[in-house]
Amino acid sequence: MINNSRHYLISVKLTRGEFVMTKKRRKRVLSRFMIAILIAALNMLFTDGLFSILYCPIALPPPGVSPANAYQLDGFSWPQPTTTFYVDIPGADGLWNDSFETAMYSWGVDTIFKYRINRDIYEDPCDLPEGRNGVAFVDTACGDAWGDSTLAITYSYHNGSILNQVDILFNRNDSWNVYSTSWNSWPWVGINDFQRIAVHELGHALGLDHEDSGIPTIMGSYAGDTTTPQQDDIDGVAAIYGCTNFFCDVPPGYWAESYITAIYNANITTGCSQNPLKYCPEDKVTRELMAVFITRALNQVPADGYCRGISPFSDVRFDRWSCKYIKRLAELGITAGYLDGRFGPEDPVTREQMAAFLTKALGAVPPDGYCGVTNPFIDVPFEHWSCEYIKKLAELGITSGYGDGRYGPDDYVTRAQLAVFLSKAFLSPG
Protein backbone atom coordinates (compact mmCIF):
# COMPACT_ATOMS: atom_id res chain seq x y z
CA MET A 1 0.00 0.00 0.00
CA ILE A 2 1.55 3.24 -1.08
CA ASN A 3 1.29 6.08 1.31
CA ASN A 4 0.06 8.08 -1.59
CA SER A 5 0.27 11.49 -0.08
CA ARG A 6 2.74 14.21 0.65
CA HIS A 7 0.67 15.06 3.70
CA TYR A 8 1.47 12.11 5.92
CA LEU A 9 3.37 14.12 8.47
CA ILE A 10 0.72 16.82 8.49
CA SER A 11 -1.98 14.28 9.24
CA VAL A 12 0.01 13.11 12.23
CA LYS A 13 0.26 16.66 13.42
CA LEU A 14 -3.48 17.09 13.06
CA THR A 15 -4.12 14.02 15.12
CA ARG A 16 -1.89 15.36 17.83
CA GLY A 17 -3.61 18.71 17.51
CA GLU A 18 -6.71 17.28 19.13
CA PHE A 19 -5.17 18.14 22.47
CA VAL A 20 -5.85 21.68 23.46
CA MET A 21 -2.61 23.36 24.36
CA THR A 22 -2.08 26.65 26.02
CA LYS A 23 0.87 28.77 24.95
CA LYS A 24 2.64 28.11 28.25
CA ARG A 25 2.06 24.38 28.03
CA ARG A 26 3.27 24.31 24.42
CA LYS A 27 6.44 26.07 25.48
CA ARG A 28 7.00 23.59 28.31
CA VAL A 29 6.40 20.56 26.08
CA LEU A 30 8.69 22.00 23.43
CA SER A 31 11.52 22.55 25.89
CA ARG A 32 11.15 18.99 27.25
CA PHE A 33 11.12 17.66 23.73
CA MET A 34 14.32 19.54 22.89
CA ILE A 35 16.01 18.10 26.00
CA ALA A 36 14.79 14.66 24.97
CA ILE A 37 16.19 15.04 21.47
CA LEU A 38 19.51 16.15 22.95
CA ILE A 39 19.65 13.09 25.22
CA ALA A 40 18.70 10.80 22.34
CA ALA A 41 21.31 12.42 20.09
CA LEU A 42 24.00 11.99 22.74
CA ASN A 43 22.97 8.36 23.09
CA MET A 44 23.22 7.80 19.37
CA LEU A 45 26.56 9.55 19.27
CA PHE A 46 27.85 7.39 22.07
CA THR A 47 26.58 4.11 20.70
CA ASP A 48 27.88 4.99 17.26
CA GLY A 49 31.27 5.75 18.71
CA LEU A 50 31.26 2.56 20.72
CA PHE A 51 30.21 0.59 17.68
CA SER A 52 33.11 2.05 15.75
CA ILE A 53 35.54 1.00 18.42
CA LEU A 54 34.20 -2.51 18.70
CA TYR A 55 33.52 -3.40 15.12
CA CYS A 56 35.05 -0.87 12.77
CA PRO A 57 38.67 -0.32 13.70
CA ILE A 58 40.08 2.05 11.14
CA ALA A 59 43.34 0.65 9.96
CA LEU A 60 45.42 3.12 8.03
CA PRO A 61 46.87 1.58 4.89
CA PRO A 62 50.65 1.44 4.59
CA PRO A 63 51.81 4.79 3.22
CA GLY A 64 52.37 4.73 -0.49
CA VAL A 65 50.11 1.74 -0.78
CA SER A 66 46.63 2.12 -2.16
CA PRO A 67 44.03 2.48 0.58
CA ALA A 68 41.58 -0.37 0.35
CA ASN A 69 38.55 0.60 -1.62
CA ALA A 70 35.59 -1.33 -0.40
CA TYR A 71 33.20 -0.88 -3.29
CA GLN A 72 32.07 -3.99 -5.14
CA LEU A 73 31.40 -4.04 -8.86
CA ASP A 74 28.70 -6.02 -10.60
CA GLY A 75 30.99 -6.73 -13.53
CA PHE A 76 28.86 -4.91 -16.07
CA SER A 77 28.52 -1.30 -17.08
CA TRP A 78 27.09 1.06 -19.65
CA PRO A 79 29.25 1.72 -22.72
CA GLN A 80 29.24 5.43 -21.85
CA PRO A 81 28.96 7.01 -18.40
CA THR A 82 25.31 7.84 -18.94
CA THR A 83 21.91 6.27 -19.46
CA THR A 84 18.34 7.49 -19.66
CA PHE A 85 15.39 6.55 -17.48
CA TYR A 86 11.79 7.07 -18.57
CA VAL A 87 10.14 8.32 -15.44
CA ASP A 88 6.41 8.64 -15.05
CA ILE A 89 5.35 7.27 -11.68
CA PRO A 90 1.81 8.40 -11.02
CA GLY A 91 0.48 9.54 -7.68
CA ALA A 92 1.36 11.70 -4.69
CA ASP A 93 1.30 14.92 -6.69
CA GLY A 94 4.52 14.05 -8.48
CA LEU A 95 6.40 13.11 -5.29
CA TRP A 96 7.65 9.80 -6.71
CA ASN A 97 8.79 11.45 -9.95
CA ASP A 98 10.56 14.23 -8.08
CA SER A 99 12.23 11.84 -5.68
CA PHE A 100 13.38 9.48 -8.39
CA GLU A 101 14.80 12.42 -10.32
CA THR A 102 16.60 13.60 -7.19
CA ALA A 103 17.99 10.09 -6.69
CA MET A 104 19.22 10.05 -10.30
CA TYR A 105 20.81 13.45 -9.90
CA SER A 106 22.63 12.41 -6.71
CA TRP A 107 24.83 10.00 -8.67
CA GLY A 108 26.04 12.79 -10.95
CA VAL A 109 27.09 15.22 -8.23
CA ASP A 110 30.58 13.83 -7.65
CA THR A 111 30.95 11.29 -10.42
CA ILE A 112 31.29 11.40 -14.15
CA PHE A 113 28.16 9.25 -14.51
CA LYS A 114 25.05 11.15 -15.46
CA TYR A 115 21.55 9.75 -15.41
CA ARG A 116 19.34 11.46 -17.96
CA ILE A 117 15.61 11.65 -17.54
CA ASN A 118 12.70 11.51 -19.93
CA ARG A 119 10.15 12.84 -17.54
CA ASP A 120 6.45 12.05 -17.82
CA ILE A 121 6.98 9.36 -20.44
CA TYR A 122 6.00 5.94 -19.14
CA GLU A 123 8.12 2.95 -20.03
CA ASP A 124 6.62 -0.28 -18.73
CA PRO A 125 9.49 -2.03 -16.95
CA CYS A 126 7.77 -5.32 -17.66
CA ASP A 127 7.77 -4.80 -21.43
CA LEU A 128 10.09 -6.82 -23.62
CA PRO A 129 13.65 -5.62 -23.22
CA GLU A 130 14.09 -2.98 -25.90
CA GLY A 131 16.79 -0.77 -24.50
CA ARG A 132 14.60 1.67 -22.56
CA ASN A 133 14.96 1.90 -18.80
CA GLY A 134 11.74 2.09 -16.84
CA VAL A 135 10.64 2.46 -13.26
CA ALA A 136 7.27 1.76 -11.65
CA PHE A 137 5.31 0.65 -8.65
CA VAL A 138 3.93 -2.76 -9.56
CA ASP A 139 1.69 -5.38 -7.94
CA THR A 140 3.88 -8.25 -9.07
CA ALA A 141 7.45 -8.35 -10.27
CA CYS A 142 6.38 -8.69 -13.90
CA GLY A 143 4.37 -11.82 -13.19
CA ASP A 144 6.52 -13.19 -10.39
CA ALA A 145 5.09 -12.77 -6.90
CA TRP A 146 7.05 -10.35 -4.72
CA GLY A 147 7.13 -12.70 -1.77
CA ASP A 148 6.62 -11.56 1.78
CA SER A 149 9.84 -9.64 2.26
CA THR A 150 10.73 -7.99 -1.06
CA LEU A 151 10.39 -4.23 -1.37
CA ALA A 152 12.12 -3.36 -4.63
CA ILE A 153 14.31 -4.92 -7.27
CA THR A 154 16.48 -3.90 -10.17
CA TYR A 155 16.59 -5.97 -13.34
CA SER A 156 19.72 -5.53 -15.40
CA TYR A 157 20.00 -6.87 -18.92
CA HIS A 158 23.50 -7.12 -20.30
CA ASN A 159 25.39 -8.61 -23.20
CA GLY A 160 28.61 -9.82 -21.66
CA SER A 161 29.72 -6.90 -19.55
CA ILE A 162 27.77 -4.24 -21.47
CA LEU A 163 24.44 -3.16 -20.05
CA ASN A 164 21.48 -2.82 -22.43
CA GLN A 165 18.63 -2.05 -20.12
CA VAL A 166 17.81 -1.65 -16.48
CA ASP A 167 14.38 -1.61 -14.90
CA ILE A 168 13.58 -0.71 -11.33
CA LEU A 169 10.44 -2.05 -9.68
CA PHE A 170 8.94 -1.04 -6.36
CA ASN A 171 6.51 -3.28 -4.51
CA ARG A 172 3.16 -1.48 -4.59
CA ASN A 173 1.88 -3.68 -1.77
CA ASP A 174 4.24 -2.07 0.71
CA SER A 175 4.08 1.34 2.40
CA TRP A 176 6.16 4.15 0.93
CA ASN A 177 6.86 7.79 1.44
CA VAL A 178 9.90 10.05 1.20
CA TYR A 179 11.89 11.15 4.23
CA SER A 180 15.49 11.81 5.10
CA THR A 181 15.47 10.97 8.81
CA SER A 182 16.49 7.60 10.27
CA TRP A 183 15.07 4.63 8.50
CA ASN A 184 11.73 3.57 9.90
CA SER A 185 11.91 6.09 12.72
CA TRP A 186 8.99 8.05 14.06
CA PRO A 187 6.81 9.15 12.34
CA TRP A 188 7.80 6.79 9.55
CA VAL A 189 7.54 3.49 11.40
CA GLY A 190 6.55 0.77 8.96
CA ILE A 191 7.06 3.07 5.97
CA ASN A 192 9.90 2.72 3.48
CA ASP A 193 11.83 5.72 2.24
CA PHE A 194 11.34 5.62 -1.53
CA GLN A 195 14.20 7.97 -2.39
CA ARG A 196 16.85 6.16 -0.35
CA ILE A 197 16.01 2.87 -1.97
CA ALA A 198 15.89 4.55 -5.40
CA VAL A 199 19.47 5.84 -4.88
CA HIS A 200 20.57 2.35 -3.86
CA GLU A 201 18.85 0.66 -6.81
CA LEU A 202 20.28 3.27 -9.20
CA GLY A 203 23.70 2.32 -7.84
CA HIS A 204 23.01 -1.23 -9.00
CA ALA A 205 21.74 0.19 -12.29
CA LEU A 206 25.14 1.68 -13.11
CA GLY A 207 27.13 -1.39 -12.10
CA LEU A 208 27.75 -1.31 -8.36
CA ASP A 209 27.14 -4.35 -6.20
CA HIS A 210 26.50 -4.59 -2.49
CA GLU A 211 29.27 -3.47 -0.17
CA ASP A 212 29.17 -4.65 3.42
CA SER A 213 32.59 -3.92 4.88
CA GLY A 214 31.17 -1.31 7.25
CA ILE A 215 32.42 1.91 5.69
CA PRO A 216 29.83 4.54 4.74
CA THR A 217 28.12 3.60 1.50
CA ILE A 218 24.69 3.74 -0.05
CA MET A 219 25.38 0.32 -1.56
CA GLY A 220 25.51 -1.51 1.75
CA SER A 221 22.79 -3.96 2.46
CA TYR A 222 23.14 -2.46 5.92
CA ALA A 223 23.81 1.17 5.17
CA GLY A 224 22.67 2.97 8.29
CA ASP A 225 21.05 6.29 7.65
CA THR A 226 22.91 6.94 4.43
CA THR A 227 20.72 8.58 1.83
CA THR A 228 23.17 9.67 -0.86
CA PRO A 229 26.23 8.19 -2.59
CA GLN A 230 29.30 8.26 -0.33
CA GLN A 231 33.03 8.54 -1.12
CA ASP A 232 33.41 4.79 -1.57
CA ASP A 233 30.46 4.75 -3.98
CA ILE A 234 32.01 7.65 -5.86
CA ASP A 235 35.28 5.73 -6.04
CA GLY A 236 33.37 2.70 -7.32
CA VAL A 237 31.82 4.73 -10.13
CA ALA A 238 35.24 6.20 -10.95
CA ALA A 239 36.67 2.67 -11.08
CA ILE A 240 34.06 1.74 -13.70
CA TYR A 241 33.76 4.92 -15.73
CA GLY A 242 36.82 6.96 -14.78
CA CYS A 243 36.62 10.48 -13.50
CA THR A 244 36.85 13.92 -14.93
CA ASN A 245 40.26 14.72 -13.48
CA PHE A 246 43.58 12.94 -13.99
CA PHE A 247 43.68 12.24 -10.27
CA CYS A 248 40.08 11.74 -9.20
CA ASP A 249 40.61 13.62 -5.95
CA VAL A 250 42.59 16.52 -7.41
CA PRO A 251 40.04 18.83 -8.99
CA PRO A 252 41.00 21.23 -11.75
CA GLY A 253 42.44 24.40 -10.26
CA TYR A 254 43.46 22.70 -7.00
CA TRP A 255 46.26 24.82 -5.60
CA ALA A 256 48.91 22.07 -5.85
CA GLU A 257 47.58 20.42 -9.04
CA SER A 258 50.55 21.28 -11.28
CA TYR A 259 53.08 20.11 -8.66
CA ILE A 260 51.23 16.81 -8.12
CA THR A 261 51.12 16.22 -11.86
CA ALA A 262 54.81 17.08 -12.09
CA ILE A 263 55.94 14.55 -9.49
CA TYR A 264 53.65 11.94 -11.05
CA ASN A 265 55.22 12.53 -14.46
CA ALA A 266 58.65 12.27 -12.86
CA ASN A 267 57.72 8.87 -11.37
CA ILE A 268 58.15 10.16 -7.84
CA THR A 269 54.58 9.18 -6.99
CA THR A 270 52.18 6.64 -8.38
CA GLY A 271 49.27 8.02 -6.40
CA CYS A 272 47.65 6.59 -3.32
CA SER A 273 45.16 4.50 -5.30
CA GLN A 274 45.34 3.04 -8.77
CA ASN A 275 41.73 2.30 -9.57
CA PRO A 276 40.51 4.95 -9.53
CA LEU A 277 43.72 6.96 -9.71
CA LYS A 278 43.91 9.17 -6.60
CA TYR A 279 46.61 11.18 -4.90
CA CYS A 280 45.07 11.80 -1.44
CA PRO A 281 46.43 15.38 -1.33
CA GLU A 282 45.21 16.14 2.17
CA ASP A 283 46.68 13.01 3.80
CA LYS A 284 49.62 13.43 6.14
CA VAL A 285 53.03 12.22 4.99
CA THR A 286 54.73 9.61 7.15
CA ARG A 287 58.48 9.33 7.54
CA GLU A 288 58.67 6.08 5.59
CA LEU A 289 56.62 7.54 2.74
CA MET A 290 58.96 10.50 2.68
CA ALA A 291 61.87 8.06 2.41
CA VAL A 292 60.18 6.56 -0.65
CA PHE A 293 59.59 9.92 -2.30
CA ILE A 294 63.07 11.29 -1.67
CA THR A 295 64.90 8.16 -2.83
CA ARG A 296 62.77 8.19 -5.97
CA ALA A 297 63.44 11.89 -6.54
CA LEU A 298 67.18 11.25 -6.19
CA ASN A 299 66.93 8.19 -8.44
CA GLN A 300 68.36 6.12 -5.60
CA VAL A 301 65.72 3.41 -5.24
CA PRO A 302 67.51 0.20 -4.28
CA ALA A 303 66.58 -3.28 -5.43
CA ASP A 304 64.13 -5.47 -3.57
CA GLY A 305 65.67 -7.38 -0.68
CA TYR A 306 68.15 -4.56 -0.10
CA CYS A 307 67.94 -4.92 3.68
CA ARG A 308 69.27 -8.51 3.37
CA GLY A 309 67.99 -9.74 6.67
CA ILE A 310 69.34 -6.77 8.63
CA SER A 311 67.04 -4.20 10.19
CA PRO A 312 68.53 -0.69 9.79
CA PHE A 313 66.59 0.73 12.76
CA SER A 314 65.14 -0.95 15.81
CA ASP A 315 61.61 -0.26 14.57
CA VAL A 316 62.23 -1.02 10.89
CA ARG A 317 62.34 -4.76 10.35
CA PHE A 318 64.28 -6.00 7.35
CA ASP A 319 61.09 -7.40 5.83
CA ARG A 320 59.11 -4.18 6.18
CA TRP A 321 57.86 -2.93 2.82
CA SER A 322 59.69 0.40 3.23
CA CYS A 323 62.95 -0.97 4.67
CA LYS A 324 64.97 -0.60 1.49
CA TYR A 325 64.02 3.05 1.10
CA ILE A 326 64.76 3.91 4.73
CA LYS A 327 68.07 2.08 4.66
CA ARG A 328 69.07 3.93 1.50
CA LEU A 329 68.03 7.25 2.99
CA ALA A 330 70.28 6.57 6.00
CA GLU A 331 73.19 5.55 3.75
CA LEU A 332 72.83 8.83 1.87
CA GLY A 333 73.18 10.67 5.18
CA ILE A 334 69.74 12.19 4.92
CA THR A 335 68.52 10.60 8.15
CA ALA A 336 70.08 9.12 11.24
CA GLY A 337 66.77 8.33 12.84
CA TYR A 338 65.89 9.28 16.38
CA LEU A 339 68.49 9.36 19.14
CA ASP A 340 67.10 6.15 20.64
CA GLY A 341 67.83 4.14 17.50
CA ARG A 342 64.32 4.25 16.09
CA PHE A 343 63.27 5.71 12.77
CA GLY A 344 59.56 6.14 13.49
CA PRO A 345 58.37 4.97 10.05
CA GLU A 346 54.74 5.69 10.74
CA ASP A 347 55.27 9.03 12.44
CA PRO A 348 54.00 11.98 10.48
CA VAL A 349 56.63 14.34 9.08
CA THR A 350 56.62 17.88 10.38
CA ARG A 351 57.49 20.83 8.20
CA GLU A 352 60.72 21.47 10.13
CA GLN A 353 61.78 17.83 9.69
CA MET A 354 60.99 18.19 6.01
CA ALA A 355 63.32 21.19 5.80
CA ALA A 356 66.13 19.15 7.33
CA PHE A 357 65.53 16.16 5.06
CA LEU A 358 65.39 18.26 1.90
CA THR A 359 68.48 20.37 2.56
CA LYS A 360 70.39 17.20 3.35
CA ALA A 361 69.07 15.51 0.22
CA LEU A 362 70.14 18.52 -1.85
CA GLY A 363 73.58 18.58 -0.24
CA ALA A 364 72.86 22.09 0.98
CA VAL A 365 73.20 21.65 4.73
CA PRO A 366 73.92 25.05 6.26
CA PRO A 367 76.57 25.51 8.94
CA ASP A 368 75.71 25.81 12.62
CA GLY A 369 74.55 29.24 13.66
CA TYR A 370 73.34 29.97 10.13
CA CYS A 371 70.36 31.97 11.43
CA GLY A 372 72.55 34.29 13.46
CA VAL A 373 70.19 36.29 15.60
CA THR A 374 67.45 36.77 13.02
CA ASN A 375 64.24 34.82 12.84
CA PRO A 376 63.58 33.80 9.23
CA PHE A 377 59.85 33.39 9.98
CA ILE A 378 57.86 34.80 12.86
CA ASP A 379 57.28 31.30 14.23
CA VAL A 380 60.87 30.08 13.71
CA PRO A 381 63.16 31.50 16.42
CA PHE A 382 66.81 31.83 15.39
CA GLU A 383 67.96 29.59 18.26
CA HIS A 384 65.59 26.74 17.33
CA TRP A 385 67.31 23.54 16.08
CA SER A 386 65.61 23.60 12.70
CA CYS A 387 66.08 27.33 11.98
CA GLU A 388 69.13 26.88 9.78
CA TYR A 389 67.41 24.25 7.62
CA ILE A 390 64.25 26.29 7.24
CA LYS A 391 66.20 29.46 6.41
CA LYS A 392 68.24 27.55 3.82
CA LEU A 393 65.10 26.06 2.30
CA ALA A 394 63.65 29.55 1.94
CA GLU A 395 66.86 30.84 0.38
CA LEU A 396 66.76 28.00 -2.15
CA GLY A 397 63.30 29.17 -3.17
CA ILE A 398 61.69 25.91 -2.08
CA THR A 399 59.42 27.54 0.49
CA SER A 400 58.11 30.96 1.29
CA GLY A 401 56.10 29.78 4.25
CA TYR A 402 52.39 30.31 4.54
CA GLY A 403 52.49 33.80 3.08
CA ASP A 404 51.62 35.46 6.37
CA GLY A 405 55.11 35.42 7.81
CA ARG A 406 54.75 31.97 9.35
CA TYR A 407 56.39 28.69 8.34
CA GLY A 408 54.47 26.33 10.61
CA PRO A 409 57.49 24.24 11.72
CA ASP A 410 55.38 21.91 13.88
CA ASP A 411 52.63 21.43 11.32
CA TYR A 412 52.44 18.10 9.60
CA VAL A 413 53.31 17.93 5.93
CA THR A 414 50.43 16.97 3.66
CA ARG A 415 50.90 15.08 0.42
CA ALA A 416 49.96 18.22 -1.49
CA GLN A 417 52.65 20.22 0.31
CA LEU A 418 55.12 17.39 -0.27
CA ALA A 419 54.45 17.61 -4.00
CA VAL A 420 55.33 21.31 -3.92
CA PHE A 421 58.49 20.75 -1.86
CA LEU A 422 59.70 17.93 -4.10
CA SER A 423 58.87 19.71 -7.36
CA LYS A 424 60.71 22.82 -6.32
CA ALA A 425 63.64 20.88 -4.88
CA PHE A 426 64.23 18.27 -7.54
CA LEU A 427 62.41 19.13 -10.75
CA SER A 428 63.47 21.89 -13.06
CA PRO A 429 60.74 24.43 -13.79
CA GLY A 430 58.62 23.71 -16.85
Next chain:
Amino acid sequence: MKRYSAISIALLLMLIVSYGEAASVREVSIDEMLQKSQLVFEGTAVAFEVRENAQKRIHTYVSFEIRDIIKGEYPSNTIKLRFLGGTMGNVTMTVSDMRLPQKGEHGIYFVESLERSQVNPLYGWSQGHFVVEHDPTGNERVMTNNRLAVTGVTENSADAQMTPAKQGMQALSRGIARDIIVGQEKKGNISMTVDEFKRVLHKRLERIQ
Protein backbone atom coordinates in the same frame (compact mmCIF):
# COMPACT_ATOMS: atom_id res chain seq x y z
CA MET B 1 8.89 15.80 37.14
CA LYS B 2 10.01 17.79 34.12
CA ARG B 3 13.26 15.84 34.05
CA TYR B 4 11.41 12.50 34.14
CA SER B 5 9.19 13.58 31.26
CA ALA B 6 12.19 14.55 29.19
CA ILE B 7 13.96 11.29 29.98
CA SER B 8 10.90 9.23 29.13
CA ILE B 9 10.53 11.05 25.80
CA ALA B 10 14.23 10.43 25.16
CA LEU B 11 13.82 6.73 25.94
CA LEU B 12 10.88 6.61 23.57
CA LEU B 13 12.96 8.27 20.87
CA MET B 14 15.76 5.78 21.41
CA LEU B 15 13.29 2.96 21.02
CA ILE B 16 11.87 4.19 17.79
CA VAL B 17 15.08 5.49 16.18
CA SER B 18 16.78 2.68 14.33
CA TYR B 19 19.46 2.35 11.73
CA GLY B 20 18.04 1.96 8.29
CA GLU B 21 19.43 -0.07 5.52
CA ALA B 22 19.21 0.60 1.84
CA ALA B 23 18.36 -2.69 0.28
CA SER B 24 15.33 -4.18 -1.25
CA VAL B 25 14.55 -7.04 1.08
CA ARG B 26 13.05 -6.79 4.53
CA GLU B 27 14.89 -8.26 7.48
CA VAL B 28 13.09 -11.28 8.90
CA SER B 29 13.49 -13.40 12.01
CA ILE B 30 14.17 -17.10 12.07
CA ASP B 31 10.74 -17.69 13.65
CA GLU B 32 9.02 -15.73 10.89
CA MET B 33 10.91 -17.74 8.30
CA LEU B 34 9.93 -21.00 9.97
CA GLN B 35 6.32 -19.93 10.37
CA LYS B 36 5.78 -18.59 6.89
CA SER B 37 7.90 -20.92 4.79
CA GLN B 38 5.90 -23.72 3.31
CA LEU B 39 8.89 -26.03 3.03
CA VAL B 40 12.25 -26.03 4.80
CA PHE B 41 14.68 -28.65 3.59
CA GLU B 42 18.29 -29.71 3.57
CA GLY B 43 19.44 -30.58 0.10
CA THR B 44 21.98 -30.33 -2.68
CA ALA B 45 21.70 -28.29 -5.87
CA VAL B 46 22.22 -30.84 -8.62
CA ALA B 47 21.00 -29.32 -11.88
CA PHE B 48 20.43 -25.94 -13.46
CA GLU B 49 18.31 -24.96 -16.40
CA VAL B 50 17.72 -21.51 -17.85
CA ARG B 51 14.52 -20.62 -19.68
CA GLU B 52 13.08 -17.50 -21.24
CA ASN B 53 9.36 -16.87 -21.09
CA ALA B 54 7.16 -15.11 -23.64
CA GLN B 55 7.93 -11.74 -22.02
CA LYS B 56 11.64 -12.43 -22.50
CA ARG B 57 12.09 -12.80 -18.75
CA ILE B 58 14.90 -15.18 -17.98
CA HIS B 59 14.54 -17.63 -15.12
CA THR B 60 16.99 -20.12 -13.69
CA TYR B 61 15.49 -23.41 -12.52
CA VAL B 62 17.55 -25.12 -9.85
CA SER B 63 16.90 -28.77 -9.05
CA PHE B 64 17.70 -29.96 -5.54
CA GLU B 65 18.06 -33.43 -4.18
CA ILE B 66 16.26 -33.36 -0.85
CA ARG B 67 18.20 -34.98 1.99
CA ASP B 68 15.95 -34.05 4.86
CA ILE B 69 12.74 -32.10 5.35
CA ILE B 70 12.69 -29.84 8.39
CA LYS B 71 9.24 -28.35 7.83
CA GLY B 72 6.42 -29.19 5.46
CA GLU B 73 5.85 -32.03 3.08
CA TYR B 74 7.00 -32.76 -0.42
CA PRO B 75 6.02 -35.80 -2.43
CA SER B 76 9.34 -36.30 -4.20
CA ASN B 77 12.98 -36.41 -3.22
CA THR B 78 13.85 -33.79 -5.82
CA ILE B 79 12.46 -30.29 -6.05
CA LYS B 80 12.85 -27.64 -8.72
CA LEU B 81 12.89 -23.99 -7.64
CA ARG B 82 12.62 -21.06 -10.02
CA PHE B 83 14.76 -17.95 -9.55
CA LEU B 84 14.38 -14.84 -11.68
CA GLY B 85 17.50 -14.07 -13.71
CA GLY B 86 20.09 -16.04 -15.62
CA THR B 87 21.99 -16.16 -18.89
CA MET B 88 20.37 -17.09 -22.20
CA GLY B 89 22.69 -16.93 -25.17
CA ASN B 90 24.46 -13.59 -25.06
CA VAL B 91 21.97 -11.93 -22.77
CA THR B 92 22.21 -12.04 -19.01
CA MET B 93 19.42 -10.83 -16.80
CA THR B 94 20.68 -9.97 -13.35
CA VAL B 95 18.49 -9.20 -10.37
CA SER B 96 20.14 -7.05 -7.73
CA ASP B 97 20.76 -8.86 -4.45
CA MET B 98 19.93 -12.27 -5.94
CA ARG B 99 22.37 -14.97 -4.86
CA LEU B 100 21.60 -18.19 -6.71
CA PRO B 101 22.69 -21.53 -5.25
CA GLN B 102 25.78 -22.90 -6.90
CA LYS B 103 25.96 -26.26 -8.58
CA GLY B 104 26.75 -28.98 -6.05
CA GLU B 105 25.92 -26.63 -3.20
CA HIS B 106 24.70 -28.35 -0.06
CA GLY B 107 22.47 -26.16 2.03
CA ILE B 108 19.35 -25.56 4.06
CA TYR B 109 16.65 -23.74 2.16
CA PHE B 110 13.49 -21.99 3.36
CA VAL B 111 10.97 -22.12 0.51
CA GLU B 112 8.30 -19.46 0.91
CA SER B 113 5.63 -20.97 -1.32
CA LEU B 114 5.22 -24.13 -3.34
CA GLU B 115 2.33 -22.63 -5.31
CA ARG B 116 3.41 -19.11 -6.19
CA SER B 117 6.19 -18.32 -8.63
CA GLN B 118 8.24 -15.69 -6.90
CA VAL B 119 11.17 -13.50 -7.84
CA ASN B 120 13.16 -15.47 -5.31
CA PRO B 121 11.55 -18.63 -3.96
CA LEU B 122 13.53 -18.45 -0.70
CA TYR B 123 12.01 -16.61 2.24
CA GLY B 124 13.85 -13.34 2.83
CA TRP B 125 16.18 -14.13 -0.09
CA SER B 126 19.69 -14.69 1.34
CA GLN B 127 18.23 -14.93 4.83
CA GLY B 128 16.47 -18.17 3.97
CA HIS B 129 19.53 -19.62 2.26
CA PHE B 130 22.19 -21.38 4.34
CA VAL B 131 25.19 -23.19 2.96
CA VAL B 132 26.76 -26.30 4.44
CA GLU B 133 30.51 -26.70 4.21
CA HIS B 134 32.95 -29.28 5.50
CA ASP B 135 35.49 -28.17 8.09
CA PRO B 136 39.04 -29.60 8.01
CA THR B 137 37.94 -32.52 10.19
CA GLY B 138 35.10 -33.40 7.85
CA ASN B 139 32.24 -32.07 9.98
CA GLU B 140 29.40 -30.40 8.13
CA ARG B 141 29.07 -26.81 9.30
CA VAL B 142 26.41 -24.21 8.60
CA MET B 143 27.34 -20.91 6.99
CA THR B 144 25.26 -17.98 5.86
CA ASN B 145 24.77 -17.37 2.19
CA ASN B 146 27.75 -15.01 2.15
CA ARG B 147 29.87 -17.59 3.95
CA LEU B 148 29.89 -16.25 7.49
CA ALA B 149 29.99 -18.93 10.17
CA VAL B 150 26.64 -19.46 11.91
CA THR B 151 27.75 -19.75 15.52
CA GLY B 152 24.33 -19.81 17.12
CA VAL B 153 20.73 -18.81 17.15
CA THR B 154 19.41 -16.49 19.84
CA GLU B 155 17.60 -18.42 22.54
CA ASN B 156 14.50 -16.25 22.66
CA SER B 157 12.66 -15.20 19.60
CA ALA B 158 13.64 -11.74 18.46
CA ASP B 159 9.98 -11.14 17.66
CA ALA B 160 8.87 -11.96 21.19
CA GLN B 161 11.48 -9.68 22.69
CA MET B 162 10.41 -6.72 20.63
CA THR B 163 8.37 -3.93 22.04
CA PRO B 164 5.13 -3.17 20.25
CA ALA B 165 6.79 -0.06 18.84
CA LYS B 166 9.61 -2.12 17.38
CA GLN B 167 7.33 -4.86 16.08
CA GLY B 168 5.78 -2.30 13.77
CA MET B 169 9.15 -1.47 12.33
CA GLN B 170 10.72 -3.29 9.46
CA ALA B 171 14.42 -3.05 9.05
CA LEU B 172 15.91 -4.14 5.78
CA SER B 173 17.93 -7.23 5.20
CA ARG B 174 21.67 -7.39 5.64
CA GLY B 175 21.55 -10.92 4.29
CA ILE B 176 21.29 -12.61 7.67
CA ALA B 177 18.06 -13.29 9.55
CA ARG B 178 17.63 -11.38 12.78
CA ASP B 179 18.19 -14.23 15.26
CA ILE B 180 21.20 -15.75 13.56
CA ILE B 181 24.50 -15.19 15.35
CA VAL B 182 27.47 -15.15 13.02
CA GLY B 183 31.20 -15.23 13.60
CA GLN B 184 33.09 -12.35 12.08
CA GLU B 185 35.57 -14.81 10.64
CA LYS B 186 34.66 -16.95 7.70
CA LYS B 187 35.75 -20.13 9.43
CA GLY B 188 33.66 -23.25 9.28
CA ASN B 189 35.05 -24.86 12.40
CA ILE B 190 33.49 -22.25 14.71
CA SER B 191 30.03 -22.62 13.24
CA MET B 192 27.18 -24.94 14.22
CA THR B 193 27.08 -28.39 12.72
CA VAL B 194 24.16 -29.23 10.48
CA ASP B 195 22.65 -31.46 13.16
CA GLU B 196 22.95 -28.77 15.83
CA PHE B 197 21.36 -26.20 13.53
CA LYS B 198 18.53 -28.52 12.55
CA ARG B 199 17.90 -29.39 16.20
CA VAL B 200 17.48 -25.68 16.95
CA LEU B 201 15.10 -25.28 14.02
CA HIS B 202 12.98 -28.24 15.14
CA LYS B 203 12.86 -26.88 18.69
CA ARG B 204 11.77 -23.46 17.44
CA LEU B 205 9.17 -25.07 15.23
CA GLU B 206 7.68 -26.97 18.15
CA ARG B 207 7.45 -23.74 20.10
CA ILE B 208 5.81 -21.64 17.44
CA GLN B 209 3.43 -24.20 15.98
